[in-house]
Amino acid sequence: MSQPKLLDTPLYALLHKDDIRGFNQERPDNGVIDMRGGDFRGLDLRELNAAGIDFTDAYFRSADLRGLDLRECSLEGASLAHAQISGTYFSPELTADEILMSVNFGTRLRYRTK
Numbered sequence: 796m797s798q799p800k801l802l803d804t805p806l807y808a809l810l811h812k813d814d815i816r817g818f819n820q821e822r823p824d825n826g827v828i829d830m831r832g833g834d835f836r837g838l839d840l841r842e843l844n845a846a847g848i849d850f851t852d853a854y855f856r857s858a859d860l861r862g863l864d865l866r867e868c869s870l871e872g873a874s875l876a877h878a879q880i881s882g883t884y885f886s887p888e889l890t891a892d893e894i895l896m897s898v899n900f901g902t903r904l905r906y907r908t909k
Contacts, residue, residue, distance in 0.1 A: 799854030
C-alpha cells in the first residue's frame with residue numbers, strides 16, 4: 796500500500812498553506828492536475844475547484860470536504876478516514892457503502908466496475 800506524501804509542487808504548497816483561493820487562481824484551466832498520493836490530512840478544502848484533479852491514493856484523514864464536487868476527480872485508492880463529507884458530490888461509480896467504509900474505517904476507495 797502506498798504511503799501518503801508531501802508533494803513538491805507549487806499548487807500543493809498553496810493547499811497546505813490553506814490558500815484555497817490562491818490554488819483556484821493558479822490552477823490550469825484544463826488538463827489533469829497531479830496530486831496522486833498526496834497527504835491532505837486535516838485540511839479545509841471546502842472552496843476547492845476540484846475539477847480535473849487526480850487524487851489517486853490520496854490521504855484525506857479528518858479533512859473538510861463539505862460541499863465539494865468530486866465528480867471529475869480520480870479518487871481510486873484514496874482514503875477518507877473521518878473526513879467531513881456532508882454535501883460532497885461523488886462520482887456515481889463510487890457507491891455509498893464504499894464511501895462510508897472509507898470514512899468510518901479508512902479503507903481505500905474502489906470504483907464500481909460493470
